[in-house]
Amino acid sequence: MLFDAIKGQDRPIEMLENYLSQSRLEGGYLFSGPEGIGKKLTALTLAKAVNCEEGFAKPCAGCPSCRKIDKNQHPDVHLIEQKDSGIKIEEIRLLQHKINLMPYEARIKVFIIDNAHQLTAEAANALLKVLEEPPKDSLIILISDKPALLFKTILSRCKVLKFAPLERERLKDIFREELGLEENTAHFLAYFSEGRLGCGLRLKEDDTLRGKNSIIDDFMLSPKPGFNTLPSQERAQIRRYMNILATWLRDIYMLKTGLPYSQTINFDRKAELSKLTERFSIPELNRMIDAISESLFCLERNINVKLIIHNLKAQLCSN
Numbered sequence: 064m065l066f067d068a069i070k071g072q073d074r075p076i077e078m079l080e081n082y083l084s085q086s087r088l089e090g091g092y093l094f095s096g097p098e099g100i101g102k103k104l105t106a107l108t109l110a111k112a113v114n115c116e117e118g119f120a121k122p123c124a125g126c127p128s129c130r131k132i133d134k135n136q137h138p139d140v141h142l143i144e145q146k147d148s149g150i151k152i153e154e155i156r157l158l159q160h161k162i163n164l165m166p167y168e169a170r171i172k173v174f175i176i177d178n179a180h181q182l183t184a185e186a187a188n189a190l191l192k193v194l195e196e197p198p199k200d201s202l203i204i205l206i207s208d209k210p211a212l213l214f215k216t217i218l219s220r221c222k223v224l225k226f227a228p229l230e231r232e233r234l235k236d237i238f239r240e241e242l243g244l245e246e247n248t249a250h251f252l253a254y255f256s257e258g259r260l261g262c263g264l265r266l267k268e269d270d271t272l273r274g275k276n277s278i279i280d281d282f283m284l285s286p287k288p289g290f291n292t293l294p295s296q297e298r299a300q301i302r303r304y305m306n307i308l309a310t311w312l313r314d315i316y317m318l319k320t321g322l323p324y325s326q327t328i329n330f331d332r333k334a335e336l337s338k339l340t341e342r343f344s345i346p347e348l349n350r351m352i353d354a355i356s357e358s359l360f361c362l363e364r365n366i367n368v369k370l371i372i373h374n375l376k377a378q379l380c381s382n
């Protein structure tokens with residue numbers, strides 16, 4: 064099977080292989096699905112597959128073309144990424160210009176637009192013109208984890224390939240068998256990432272298992288709970304901190320409602336979870352989980368960080 068490095072996305076990969084085998088790959092595509100499950104990796108692998116010097120449809124990763132794509136240095140493979148502000152018309156005008164040129168060295172020019180839901184209205188209109196009549200030697204791949212925010216006109220011009228998270232137990236097996244991770248780490252990464260392989264790998268890099276345990280120790284088990292281990296007041300770190308607290312409370316809640324231990328996220332702390340099911344009532348847990356959700360909501364809306372933490376402490380520590 065092609066695309067061996069992309070795990071658990073059999074359906075979209077099979078569709079791409081069919082398109083490739085019938086040379087029906089042209090125009091616009093949308094790769095949709097949650098963040099961290101291999102959409103961009105698939106798009107880049109596809110760019111390699113159509114341009115590999117070792118043969119069409121068989122990305123080798125070793126030829127000059129594949130290596131240039133890996134280094135983001137291929138003159139005919141373009142990655143448009145815009146994280147926070149929208150994707151502006153200037154970017155799409157540049158795409159319009161490049162897509163109509165002869166390729167420098169590729170068989171097929173590839174344009175990958177990540178977070179395509181961030182196209183501004185003007186940029187989307189300009190892109191629509193390209194999608195209506197794409198040059199034959201080009202591919203446009205849109206990537207989005209929020210396809211509902213895409214302009215309908217754009218959607219109607221793209222073939223949609225849906226990517227889905229893996230079953231958590233399957234991802235756990237991949238982490239154990241292919242990365243050699245021990246049981247507790249594999250379990251936590253698979254469950255905390257909700258079956259998203261790329262997301263789980265990032266968490267592994269960050270040593271999230273150890274980090275989450277010091278957060279839990281700090282907040283839930285010390286006599287004076289607080290955000291003592293929070294190294295800064297950066298929103299991303301606070302978000303992570305709160306998400307971990309939420310998983311802890313959610314585990315206690317779910318155990319109380321009959322969930323087996325094997326389905327908890329913090330499986331490595333089974334004994335403590337068990338004790339805490341007796342300490343908290345369902346209404347208390349509901350209130351605490353709501354407080355964290357509300358804080359996360361405020362965090363996204365640029366409300367003062369100190370105020371958010373102060374309010375959350377007051378609500379979580381009133382037990």
Ligand SMILES: [Zn+2]
Nearest residue numbers: 115123126129
């Ligand atoms: Zn190659």
